[in-house]
Amino acid sequence: MVFGSNSVVSIGIGIGYSGAYDEITAVTNNGFNYIIAPFVDVQYKFLYNRKKRALKGKTIIYNSGNFVSFRAMFRGKSIFENVERTNNTDFAIGPTWGMQRSYNKLRVLVDVGPQYYFDTLGNNGFFPFMIQVNLGLNLTKSQ
Numbered sequence: 691m692v693f694g695s696n697s698v699v700s701i702g703i704g705i706g707y708s709g710a711y712d713e714i715t716a717v718t719n720n721g722f723n724y725i726i727a728p729f730v731d732v733q734y735k736f737l738y739n740r741k742k743r744a745l746k747g748k749t750i751i752y753n754s755g756n757f758v759s760f761r762a763m764f765r766g767k768s769i770f771e772n773v774e775r776t777n778n779t780d781f782a783i784g785p786t787w788g789m790q791r792s793y794n795k796l797r798v799l800v801d802v803g804p805q806y807y808f809d810t811l812g813n814n815g816f817f818p819f820m821i822q823v824n825l826g827l828n829l830t831k832s833q
Contacts, residue, residue: 696740698753702731702826708765711807713815716774726770733786735759752792752828759786759801777809784820792828799824 693699710723717723735757740750748754760783767778788801802821808814 696737698735698737700731700733700735700753702729702733702824704729704826705769710773711780711815711817714776714780714807714809714813716776718772718774721772723773724771725765725768725773725775727768728766730764731761732763733759733761735790749792752790752797754791756789757787757801759788760784761786761801761803761805763805775809776813777811780807780809782807782817782820786820786822788822795828797824797826797828799826 705726705728708725708727708729710717710725715723715725735753736759737753737755737757739756743750743755763782765780765782768775782805784803784805786801786803788799790797790799792798800821800823802819804816804818805820806814806816
């Protein structure tokens with residue numbers, strides 16, 4: 691959803707990888723920890739370099755550009771995991787800085803930022819440096 695020329699709300703739905711958070715997972719091994727689970731990711735993004743990109747002849751379709759955002763993410767019951775979660779439902783919120791580029795229907799997004807995470811049982815914690823790498827498809831026609 692576009693809100694003016696520089697603001698957009700994006701909604702991502704999918705199945706993704708995430709690691710273990712100390713306060714809401716119990717690690718049962720010493721190796722690579724993983725949780726594969728469905729997620730919903732909602733971000734309010736402020737795209738701050740659209741005019742500069744357009745003046746340089748770079749594309750701004752599908753909201754290509756750099757942004758600052760506020761993210762809220764929901765993670766559901768695991769499909770595969772090698773850790774024990776305190777609850778099948780957890781959330782994460784926080785600010786991010788990122789960049790998003792579109793190449794026809796393919797979308798590439800990378801963003802970083804701190805996040806506060808919690809589950810429905812009241813367990814919570816803070817992770818100072820979250821990184822997201824996202825490959826997706828643009829399902830609508832370009833603007």
